[in-house]
Amino acid sequence: MTSELPVPDAEFTNWAITELAQEKTDLLESSLQGVHPSIVGKLIESLHPDQRSDLLALLPEQAVGAALHHVSAELRNQLLNKISAPRLTQIAEYLQPNELASTLDALPDSISDSVVSSLDAENLARVNAVLEYEEGTAGRIMTTDALSIKPDITLRVVSKWLRKKDALPPYTSSLVVTDEHGVYLGKLPMSAVVTGDLDALVESVMLVSNETIAVSASEHDVAQLFEQRHLVAAAVVDDEQRVVGRITVERAMDILQREADHQLLNSRGLSDEADLFAPIVPSALQRGVWLGINLATVFLAAWVIGQFQVALDEIVALAVLMPIVASMGGIAGSQTLTLTIRGLALDQIVRSNVRWLTTKELGVGALNGIAWAVVVALVTYLWFKNPGLSLIIATAMMINLVVAAASGVIVPLVLKRLGFDPALSGAVVLTTVTDIVGFLSFLGLASLFLL
């Protein structure tokens, strides 16, 4: 009964995949009842596309929504579109208004109309309220189950009112205090409700914090606030400061997870919702675009090399050594780039420290440039016994490492200024610069001094 929390289990996934493949679903169906929705979601993502609907069919209606909540949005939309309208209607009954709103968005009109027509008036009004807000804003991710109280009642009244309820909404760490127009005044932590003096007025013990979220705030900003302040829940207010809903840590953590994924995948030209187990052709198309962009940049580098065919024809060692200068520049530059992008994301880089940061990175680039230039010069001399070549590769490497450091700071700052996300496009731009400068400096110096 009181065993430790199991570590999310690859064993269960492995077993379930085998059972599904052998169409032995009885035991699986009953096992799924006792498993946390997050594990069911993970299992769905791990399945072959053909098996996913089979698994969904094994879940009871009330569990489908929670499980789908734990898969990527694209896959969720795919799967929802394969469920019949009558079953969707049953599933819809167990969804929060905001979940239902995004589910309806994902369905073809004919089916979403039939689901909507089955909703009762209250649920319909709630869903329409959510649909009023733009996607990606606090309004779309809030729930409408905030408990609010008036400031001029005693804790005794609050306690009695709560005692009449069957349960509180999840993550109710505090009650929202509002005036007669629903305007936010403060919050009353549950801690104060249970420990405070029963005769005290709410307004005398409530916290007058400014911890509310504008209904138009972006999902990203909401998630950042939860992460930095470790909030459990926060009230959402409209332009007149009226409380319209609340957002919980659950939703905020989902957004943080999705954003981390987004950056990881997009920086490699993979789709936001890249699915490891997607079919071959869509996967190939998705990734092909990025390969095409890379092909263009590498042809540019090849064109630069092409300008030095005379030198390459004369001294074959240049062809052997030239990848070294370009590669070291790419690595050094990507180190600076990674730190700069992270600093920008954390708001650590501001006007008043950019200059110092650039100076510092140039210093780091120069130091490493000198150190590794000596090593490269030595190895080159031992290999080709050509002191001029050694001197030239060392000089080219110093140039490229300093350029790489400067680019590592400047490229993301410029991209950001231009409105691009440096985390997505920074690496391509940077390595194009370090490749070209690497080939140009090495082959250019060689053409000048060795021919």
Add this chain to the structure above:
Amino acid sequence: MTSELPVPDAEFTNWAITELAQEKTDLLESSLQGVHPSIVGKLIESLHPDQRSDLLALLPEQAVGAALHHVSAELRNQLLNKISAPRLTQIAEYLQPNELASTLDALPDSISDSVVSSLDAENLARVNAVLEYEEGTAGRIMTTDALSIKPDITLRVVSKWLRKKDALPPYTSSLVVTDEHGVYLGKLPMSAVVTGDLDALVESVMLVSNETIAVSASEHDVAQLFEQRHLVAAAVVDDEQRVVGRITVERAMDILQREADHQLLNSRGLSDEADLFAPIVPSALQRGVWLGINLATVFLAAWVIGQFQVALDEIVALAVLMPIVASMGGIAGSQTLTLTIRGLALDQIVRSNVRWLTTKELGVGALNGIAWAVVVALVTYLWFKNPGLSLIIATAMMINLVVAAASGVIVPLVLKRLGFDPALSGAVVLTTVTDIVGFLSFLGLASLFLL
């Protein structure tokens, strides 16, 4: 009073840096009082190393611990070592036992001894209890402020007991129910405390979940559980299932953040606690190691190229075009690698789907190999008017893209089996493979058929 939560503000950081630089600290000192510790922590990280102690000196003792909680562990240790023993003793009074334990670890013995000697008996016992557990385990990150109750009392008794307290520990979303030996029996959500029937017994309304954490569980596993189940707090138990403490979402989110940072930085050879604004020499040394590893792998690739000096001497176009094959392999491979590492981290990749995954990635590699080989062959023909060369670069590219896809799956699986973290070393191994296969296939085929 009820304004929206401000987005963590680059403006404040910018202003504070300027104020500190001009030594106008009066306004800054008073502004720091009203600012959230996370923003103070961010400000400390954004400062020039020389200014950081100046800022700490402006903070009242009770705010230092919270602010330092929001900077990286390495920087925290550096800063603690610059604070005088008497001030440290004052700061220590406001720390949780686990925070104090890690603070003491960071200090030289002479100073930590003097801080310890100033602790009262109760705090000393608490710190020693925490220090008993290994670093990186649940025992080290738990707090000892769990509220526990017995199962055979009524909610009325629970309510009266709570009413005698001044406040509850932060993130008390439920009370822990234990038997007379302190063994975990279940949890009583605050929701049940305030809504339940006052005459009901705790044991009749408590949740008998298995949501406890072993005191020896790793930080990583703890954080994963919080992320997947969206927990607010969980009880920590020893081998006999006795409750020894609890872990809150606050600590779990810190670990998640730190781990994400760790992966991002380590995959570029940057230190775990890389500090954008660290001095030049330590930064250069830290990054130099990674550059050295890269230099070794790129010399290996250069050695491969060196085996084909005859071909390169004969046909200079080979030198111009060879980076294309290597680069495209690197990009395609890193796409597969990224997805595989992510799949491993999410436990999506298990024995029963590895074969299908490999087949699928090989298919994607082959499709993109064919598509881009045609484009490369065409451009090469237009450039060099050499059909043999076009055919060879197209073939080499197909080979390298299929090898890249296979390596993208196999390299991380093998690294994991060998006990390495694929997220850290995967990219180096992969690009070494795709560089060598790229140069070898292109130059090798050219040597065979064009000479």
